[in-house]
Amino acid sequence: MKKTFAILFSVLLLLSLCACGASAKGQSARDAAYYVSAPAEAPMPEPEMDADEAAYGGFAVNTSGMKTDSLDAPTAEKPEVDPEKIIYSADATVETTEFEQTLEKLQALVQQVGGFIESSSINGSNYYSQARGYAGNRSANYTVRIPSARFSELMGSLSTLGNVPYTYTYTENITSRYYDVQARLTAYETQEQRLLEMMEKAETVSDIIAIEDRLTELRYQIESLQSTLNNWDRQVSYSTVNVNINEVTVFTPEAKLSYGQRLGLAVRNGLKSTAEFFSDFLLWFVEALPALVILAVLIVVVVIVIRKSAKKRRARKAAEREAK
Numbered sequence: 070m071k072k073t074f075a076i077l078f079s080v081l082l083l084l085s086l087c088a089c090g091a092s093a094k095g096q097s098a099r100d101a102a103y104y105v106s107a108p109a110e111a112p113m114p115e116p117e118m119d120a121d122e123a124a125y126g127g128f129a130v131n132t133s134g135m136k137t138d139s140l141d142a143p144t145a146e147k148p149e150v151d152p153e154k155i156i157y158s159a160d161a162t163v164e165t166t167e168f169e170q171t172l173e174k175l176q177a178l179v180q181q182v183g184g185f186i187e188s189s190s191i192n193g194s195n196y197y198s199q200a201r202g203y204a205g206n207r208s209a210n211y212t213v214r215i216p217s218a219r220f221s222e223l224m225g226s227l228s229t230l231g232n233v234p235y236t237y238t239y240t241e242n243i244t245s246r247y248y249d250v251q252a253r254l255t256a257y258e259t260q261e262q263r264l265l266e267m268m269e270k271a272e273t274v275s276d277i278i279a280i281e282d283r284l285t286e287l288r289y290q291i292e293s294l295q296s297t298l299n300n301w302d303r304q305v306s307y308s309t310v311n312v313n314i315n316e317v318t319v320f321t322p323e324a325k326l327s328y329g330q331r332l333g334l335a336v337r338n339g340l341k342s343t344a345e346f347f348s349d350f351l352l353w354f355v356e357a358l359p360a361l362v363i364l365a366v367l368i369v370v371v372v373i374v375i376r377k378s379a380k381k382r383r384a385r386k387a388a389e390r391e392a393k
Contacts, residue, residue, distance in 0.1 A: 154247040154301060157220045157308040159238040165231035168207050168316040174230050175211060175312065182223050184215030184307070193316065209314040214307040223310060230314070247301055254294040261287050 165171040172191075179186060193207030215223050227233050264284050271277045354361075 151244075151248060153242065153244045154305050155217075156241040156243060156301075156304045157217055157238070158240075159220075159224060159236065159308070159310045160313075161224070161227055161233060161237075161310065162235040162313045162315065163227060163231045163233055164315050164317045166317060167231075168209075168314070171230050171314055172209060175213075175314070178223065178226055178230070179213050179215065182215050182219040182226075184213050184219070184223070187212045187214050187309075206318075207316040211312045211314070213310050213312065215310065217306060217308045220308040220310075227312070243301055243305075247298070250294050250297055254291060254298065257287050257291050257294070261291065 163171065163175075176186065189209065189211045191207065191209045213223075224236065224238065227236070261284065264280050264287070268277065268280050268284075271280060
C-alpha cells in the first residue's frame with residue numbers, strides 16, 4: 070500500500086514539473102513572437118542643446134531664481150564699498166593791516182566755496198578807545214562751515230586775506246563707529262517691525278501693554294541712533310574752520326631770522342613799546358589832569374587843617390604846663 074502511494078506521488082510530481090516547463094516555453098515563444106511581429110520604431114532624435122547647455126557640457130542650468138548678471142556680463146563691476154566717513158576741521162590765524170576789508174574778503178571767500186558762517190564775533194577798538202587816542206588792535210573770530218570737497222581750496226586761499234602765521238588741520242575717521250551705529254539702527258528697526266506684527270496678532274491686554282512698552286524703548290533708541298548718524302553726516306559733509314583775524318601794524322616774520330636780525334627786531338620793538346608807553350601815559354595824564362587838580366586841592370586843605378589842629382594842641386599843652 071505504501072509502495073503504491075509512493076509510486077503515485079512520484080508520477081504526480083513528474084507531471085507537474087513537465088507542465089511548468091511547457092508553460093514557460095509557451096511564454097517565451099509568445100514574447101519572441103511579439104518582438105518579432107511588432108513594427109520597428111524609428112529612433113527618437115536627441116534634443117538640441119541651447120547655448121547654456123552647450124557651455125556646461127550638455128547639462129541645463131536652472132537660472133529661474135538666480136541673477137544672471139555675471140553670466141550675461143562676465144566683466145560686471147564689483148559692488149561698491151561703503152565710503153569712508155572722515156570729519157575735517159581746522160584752526161587758522163590771519164594777520165591783517167586792513168581789518169574791514171579782510172572781513173569782507175573772508176565772507177566772499179566762504180560764499181565762493183559754497184559754505185556759510187556759523188558764528189562770528191568782533192572785539193577790540195570802540196568809540197571810547199578811539200576817542201582816547203588808543204591805537205586799538207581789533208580782532209574777529211569766525212566759525213565757518215564749508216563742503217568737505219572744498220576744504221583744501223579754502224585753506225589754500227587764506228593767504229589772500231593776509232599773513233597766516235598759524236594753521237592747524239586735524240581729521241577724525243569715524244568710519245567704523247558710523248557703520249556700527251548704522252547696523253544697530255537697522256537691527257532695532259527690524260525688531261520694531263516684528264513687534265508691530267505681533268501687536269496685530271496680540272489678543273490679551275497684558276500682551277499689548279508689554280509690546281507697547283518694548284516699542285517705546287526701541288523707538289527711543291532708534292531716534293537716538295538716527296540723531297547721532299544725522300549729526301555725523303552733517304560733520305562729514307561740511308567741514309568746520311575756525312578763523313581768528315587779528316589787526317596788526319606789522320606782520321609776524323615768516324622766515325627764520327638770524328641772531329642779528331632778531332636783536333635788531335628786539336631793539337625796534339623795545340623803542341616802539343617805550344614810545345607807545347610814554348604816548349599812552351601822556352594821554353592818560355591829560356585825561357586825568359582835572360581829577361589830579363581836585364585831588365591836589367583836597368590834599369592841601371587836609372594838610373592845612375592837620376597843621377592848624379596840631380598847632381592848637383601844642384598851644385593848649387603849653388598853657389597847661391604854665392598853669393601848673
